[in-house]
Every structure is written in C-alpha cells, then in structure tokens.
Amino acid sequence: MRNIAGKLAERKVNRAIISALTLTETTYQWLNAASNTWIDGTRDDADIELSLKGLSWKKDKEIRTLVYNRTIPLVGKNIDMCLLHCTPDEVKPATYRIPEKFIAFGELKGGIDPAGADEHWKTAQTALTRIKTAFANVNLSPDLFFIPAVIVDSMAREIWNQLEEGTLKNAANLTEPDQVASLANWLVGL
Numbered sequence: 001m002r003n004i005a006g007k008l009a010e011r012k013v014n015r016a017i018i019s020a021l022t023l024t025e026t027t028y029q030w031l032n033a034a035s036n037t038w039i040d041g042t043r044d045d046a047d048i049e050l051s052l053k054g055l056s057w058k059k060d061k062e063i064r065t066l067v068y069n070r071t072i073p074l075v076g077k078n079i080d081m082c083l084l085h086c087t088p089d090e091v092k093p094a095t096y097r098i099p100e101k102f103i104a105f106g107e108l109k110g111g112i113d114p115a116g117a118d119e120h121w122k123t124a125q126t127a128l129t130r131i132k133t134a135f136a137n138v139n140l141s142p143d144l145f146f147i148p149a150v151i152v153d154s155m156a157r158e159i160w161n162q163l164e165e166g167t168l169k170n171a172a173n174l175t176e177p178d179q180v181a182s183l184a185n186w187l188v189g190l
Contacts, residue, residue, distance in 0.1 A: 009110025016184035081106035
C-alpha cells in the first residue's frame with residue numbers, strides 16, 4: 001500500500017508542477033518511465049504523470065531537471081525528489097556525484113493514516129537532516145522541502161518552526177490544493 005500511496009502522491013505533485021509550468025508558459029520535457037526517453041511537453045499531455053519519472057524546464061536561461069527516487073552518493077541514501085541544475089542529457093549517475101549540481105531536495109509522504117503521520121515526519125526529518133549534514137560538509141546548502149499527505153498538530157508546529165528558522169524552505173499538505181500549487185510554483189521558480 002505504501003508504494004501505491006507514494007505513486008499517487010508523485011502523480012499529484014507532477015500534475016501541480018506541470019500546471020505551474022503551463023500557466024507560466026514555460027516549455028518543458030518529461031522523462032517517460034517506459035522508454036527512458038525525454039519527450040517535449042505539449043498542451044495535450046493528458047495523464048503523462050502516469051508514466052513520468054522526471055521533468056525538465058528552463059528558468060532564466062538555466063536548465064532545471066527534477067528526478068524522483070535517486071540514490072545520491074554524497075548522502076548515501078535514496079531521496080524522494082531531487083532538483084538539479086543540469087540538462088536532461090546530463091541526468092546520469094556521474095552527475096549525482098557532483099554536489100554543486102543540486103538545487104533542492106524534497107521528501108514526499110503519501111500515506112493518509114493520521115496515526116502514522118508522526119512516523120512519516122520522523123522519517124522525513126531524518127532524511128532531510130542527513131541531506132543537510134552531507135551537503136554542509138562540502139559547504140553547500142540546497143533548499144529542503146516536505147510534502148506530506150497528513151499533518152497532525154504536533155508535526156505542524158515543528159514544520160512551522162523549521163520554515164521560520166529556514167531549515168525547511170517550503171512545505172505543503174498534499175491534500176490542500178492551494179498549498180501544493182504554491183510549492184509547485186516555488187519549485188519551478190528556483
């Protein structure tokens with residue numbers, strides 16, 4: 001079930017990012033999971049989130065590429081969402097070894113059981129702290145964000161505190177469309 005919840009969460013975030021790109025008239029490419037090829041996005045991209053495993057777009061003459069579920073050597077663990085400063089053709093294992101290529105990392109938790117929300121937050125916090133520490137060791141600080149499907153009161157306070165401190169740069173409740181749209185716009189603007 002966790003894999004299904006995770007896939008549904010990815011699809012929802014992808015649709016929000018594609019919407020943000022479309023609304024800003026930003027051209028994009030998407031990585032087809034079946035063919036492992038980058039395809040130019042069009043206005044008729046209905047349901048591409050079903051087979052999408054990456055997005056790429058241009059921001060101020062710089063190429064941004066978002067990939068999902070990658071193991072980053074510096075961190076030594078799989079990370080849910082990785083935003084890189086590279087072209088789609090550069091998305092290769094060797095690129096993941098260049099810390100300067102990374103702009104942002106995100107943890108995405110699609111589980112909707114409130115009883116497990118604190119556990120998802122603890123897992124995400126551990127992952128985000130691991131990322132922060134690994135990159136701080138090479139004098140870098142990529143932006144960190146968190147997208148859970150459920151936020152309970154205790155974790156809401158902690159998330160808010162981390163946003164105020166700047167530890168987290170953004171967060172969104174996956175079940176709140178305005179929050180997801182806001183985070184997608186932020187991500188596209190990095």
